[in-house]
Amino acid sequence: MNEKRIYMDHAATTPAHPEVIGAMAPYFSDIFGNPSSIHSFGQEARSAVEEAREKVASLINAKKEEIVFTSGGTESDNFAIKGVAFANSKKGNHIITTPIEHHAITEPCEFMKTLGFDITYLPVDGYGMVDPEDVKRALTDKTILVSVMHANNEIGTIQPIDEIGRITREAGVYFHTDAVQTAGAIPVDVNKMNVDLLSISAHKLYGPKGIGCLYIKKGTKMVPFMHGGGQEKNRRGSTENVPGIVGFGKAAEIAVKELDARQAHLLPLRDKLIKGLSEKIDHSLLNGHPTKRLPNNISMCFEFVEGESMLLNLDMEGIASSTGSACSSATLEPSHVLLSIGRPHAIAHGSIRFSLGRMTTEKDVDTVLDVFPKIVDKLRKMSPLYKR
Amino acid sequence: MNEKRIYMDHAATTPAHPEVIGAMAPYFSDIFGNPSSIHSFGQEARSAVEEAREKVASLINAKKEEIVFTSGGTESDNFAIKGVAFANSKKGNHIITTPIEHHAITEPCEFMKTLGFDITYLPVDGYGMVDPEDVKRALTDKTILVSVMHANNEIGTIQPIDEIGRITREAGVYFHTDAVQTAGAIPVDVNKMNVDLLSISAHKLYGPKGIGCLYIKKGTKMVPFMHGGGQEKNRRGSTENVPGIVGFGKAAEIAVKELDARQAHLLPLRDKLIKGLSEKIDHSLLNGHPTKRLPNNISMCFEFVEGESMLLNLDMEGIASSTGSACSSATLEPSHVLLSIGRPHAIAHGSIRFSLGRMTTEKDVDTVLDVFPKIVDKLRKMSPLYKR
């Protein structure tokens, strides 16, 4: 069944790499010990965890001891925000972030607001780009943390993290970046980026679901998010998810090897799809920056049609995509990202995101270029807006 | 290599059941979609998650909607404590618990203390048993939560949860129990137990590591612990760990089927081991209640010898066990549980826990009965304390 289908939703999740699955296999019931156990079952598991930690550290040019494994991107983001906020509340109660972060950042920020923290949402331009100068202007003597995502999951825009990091470092303020969409996709180097904290989620880079990590630069003042046993050097309680960690390690190792090839493979496909759709469909708009953009992200708005109905039609043709329209959400609000970059509601509802991956072929792109304009056409014929 | 080894540390973690591994297998790269995705890849994953939720609910006689998947017991415990505390801080700031809880409860409680909450630690008797009357006495009009574990992970004592639940329900105070050691081992029924919240960790019942759940009785006022996307009906953000959830579901299903057989299998083995060790080794003490006790738990103290050295000697003989001695911990304090039941430091350092499992045979027990007394003997000969 999979064979006929075209998966273009790699920003949502990726299939685990076959080598990842192979690497994990022994750790469910053969080498199944608890890494905290002193006996041999435990020590075998411990070695596997530490080897994986090394590999994940390599992916982002960090030191092994700076990697704390978590259950995924959301936990890493929660940990970063709440861990810094609770540990540094004596120093200040001000956090700076952007309006286009993933909910895993904005929701913890809004929660901390209920506990007396102040949150500044920086402006972004029409591409969703943050101006480092705005970060500088927003800093106060109460600022304890700046969190700006490396690349946006919906519109693909890549932020000037290095520059922002220079500013925060100079100001002596902690800087977190959500690299969930970039690790394994484009170069990520914690030193070049001047970050103190960085989130990764394994399932976005052909690793398993339910595992991720937070990079914590040595010396960063944090309280644990998951309080419990002394695991992860007292930074994160809970029995380590050994198979998950091993799978993550393998995925990181593969990503290091394949990084250049991945970009070289995806960039022309991305640009062909963007160009093709723009040419074939009138009243279409590219969301996000044309070049400072994830190599696999095609996010566009098509006027007069609604996202979910495009998505369902694509799904009927065996093509998996995503939409920033949120007719199904309780608020009926479309994506906060699309609204933040200035798309009017009506247009924001008409968005589609194709996110390509390792296995995407030019033929897949051609199929979408063939099928999708017909879908938009069909829906526009049905739309009371198009006639006007 | 596994064949010769005897694993008696099931309270630390269990090997995943072969059927669990089989059930998970398709969900890494075949049915790999993100359950939040609308397209067919997503919907297939969604169905699998909901089917597993049903199975986990069945294990504890809960409703499907009352199960929130987490990354394990520690997250469930953190979620219970912090989720109730933050959501009900207007009502009160008092939490009642016991001194013998897992660190996944006591550490979050201590953290909430730093935010202005009051924690009462109930007394326990020499078996580690809580007196429900003490719960009643400890309740104040500021009390918002009582958390008492179902059975203790170190000494195996099973608490009178039903009775405590009747008291908390009458008082209109939320009641949480940590059932990490009991789910799949003895009957767990959220209704009979009168609990509002209950934690489970899959890897303790032959499921995979890195997945668990919190039962949240309908209507319980909670704030999310992992703030993020709207997953788990807005109660827990993060892309669902689909293979983990499916594995957990399968483990729960097997546990329901096998529950009686498991107890019938383990009880005589447990009692044989306790009896044998008590008879063969002088100056030995059983920790925990003799009958209100987990069917797989043998926890004993052997005077004049230290736990880790017993454990390492056992490991050298291919027998995996655990100790409550914490010579390796930063504080050099032995187990808080053993101290709480009145064991003096010197004796608390000499503890060993054997925890049996599905695959434990009578021959394994006999091997331990043969090997272990010699180990104690050897160590006592080396001990400057024994001569006195």
Next chain:
Amino acid sequence: MPAYSEKVMDHFKNPRNVGEIPDADGIGHIGNPVCGDIMELYIKVKDNVLTDVKFKTFGCGAAIATSSMITELVKGKTLDEALKISNRAVVEALDGLPPAKLHCSVLAEDALKGAIDDYLKKSTGKGLPGFKPHEEHPPK
């Protein structure tokens, strides 16, 4: 996230009665682009009977399916019969809708009532008594 019934998907894939009626006797126009759903319902009425019904919809899968379903349910019915068809009946006819999508059925009911209201206003000078579209989709 929606998991639609087969009926919904059938009406979404093959919507019935799509289009406009150039000489419609009544037009219901409901929703707005801000909230992501707009329905236009066109009716022809003869001897108090809905002889033809057509729709155009901008919206999600449920919005299209409920529009399609309501046209099918009311076509050939008298005005009184048609007015008895509630949003609930539309949902049932579709074998249910995800909770987050129930508002679409309200929209469909309102679009129909809007069209009848328009017809009554044009033909009798007085609209449908008590008709007031739900505030489910307030413009922003």
Next chain:
Amino acid sequence: MPAYSEKVMDHFKNPRNVGEIPDADGIGHIGNPVCGDIMELYIKVKDNVLTDVKFKTFGCGAAIATSSMITELVKGKTLDEALKISNRAVVEALDGLPPAKLHCSVLAEDALKGAIDDYLKKSTGKGLPGFKPHEEHPPK
């Protein structure tokens, strides 16, 4: 949690010089049962040379291994040579110890010094100058 070197495990499995010396010239007694580690070190001294050294230890793997190692390191040495052997030297001889276990090596050093101190007191009336066991293991 400990991941011991092979050397540590070797000394743990086959501890050298276990036992007491009934007519010891000096005995070092260090640690207490509260903290989980007790070492007793017995020495025989002849012409300023440690002709025999034995130990008894209640404690973890590292405690036993460091006791065993220090007896091996000092046996046959002069008192002055033996006193130069620091806890660090014991750790190195064992190919390292996990950080949480380093205190065991301090204990071993103190047990040796304690035995020499005891010997000096008995033989000269004055103990080892400046000897004061570390406060790593305060009784509770």
